[in-house]
Amino acid sequence: MSGEKVRVVHMTLSCESVDDTPAVRRLLDRAAIVEVQTRYATGTDSRDWDLFRSCFTAEVEIDFSDGFGRPAVRLPAGEWVAATAPRMESFAATQHLIANHVITFDGEHRATCVASVLASHHRPNPTGDSDLVVHGYYTNRFERTADGWRIAGVRLTPLWMTGNFGIMTSAMSSGTAAS
Numbered sequence: 001m002s003g004e005k006v007r008v009v010h011m012t013l014s015c016e017s018v019d020d021t022p023a024v025r026r027l028l029d030r031a032a033i034v035e036v037q038t039r040y041a042t043g044t045d046s047r048d049w050d051l052f053r054s055c056f057t058a059e060v061e062i063d064f065s066d067g068f069g070r071p072a073v074r075l076p077a078g079e080w081v082a083a084t085a086p087r088m089e090s091f092a093a094t095q096h097l098i099a100n101h102v103i104t105f106d107g108e109h110r111a112t113c114v115a116s117v118l119a120s121h122h123r124p125n126p127t128g129d130s131d132l133v134v135h136g137y138y139t140n141r142f143e144r145t146a147d148g149w150r151i152a153g154v155r156l157t158p159l160w161m162t163g164n165f166g167i168m169t170s171a172m173s174s175g176t177a178a179s
Helices: 022-046 049-053 077-089 165-172
Strands: 056-063 073-076 093-105 110-122 131-145 148-163
Touching: 022 049, 022 093, 022 110, 022 131, 022 148, 049 077, 056 077, 056 131, 073 077, 077 165, 110 165, 131 165, 148 165
Parallel strands: 056 148
Antiparallel strands: 056 073, 093 110, 110 131, 131 148
16 A cells, blocks of 8 residues: 555534434434544544544644653644644554544533554664554543534553654654654
């Protein structure tokens, strides 16, 4: 699949065209939040930066401090995407698997999703192992917007990493944080 761009189509669920009971609305909200998490991973791995951008509110808080030593930042989502793109594109391939979503709601328009992540990064290099795998979880804050559920805050908590951390250090010099 080297060099090929994968076209990804996503669907936004709407509560207006189906049974409008609170239980059904909550199930649709859960499905929509999981779908945003999936677009986040797919947009990153397919290098589809429009798809990746579609996951976020206008401003987003990014906290990757636990594993990468960078302070949390709040910035316009477009700036986050612009910083992420060259960093992720510096890898020959990435694969972000996000699963085991535990979603809690804070009213009708806010939610938190804690989900396991297995993020593999592949970057051939002459200095050692070409791979780094991050094992951990995301704690993402969501807000309901006019366009549906969007991520307002991303927090990555790595539990352990395997492989060559040097390839991440090299990639981080291509942007402002790690993904």
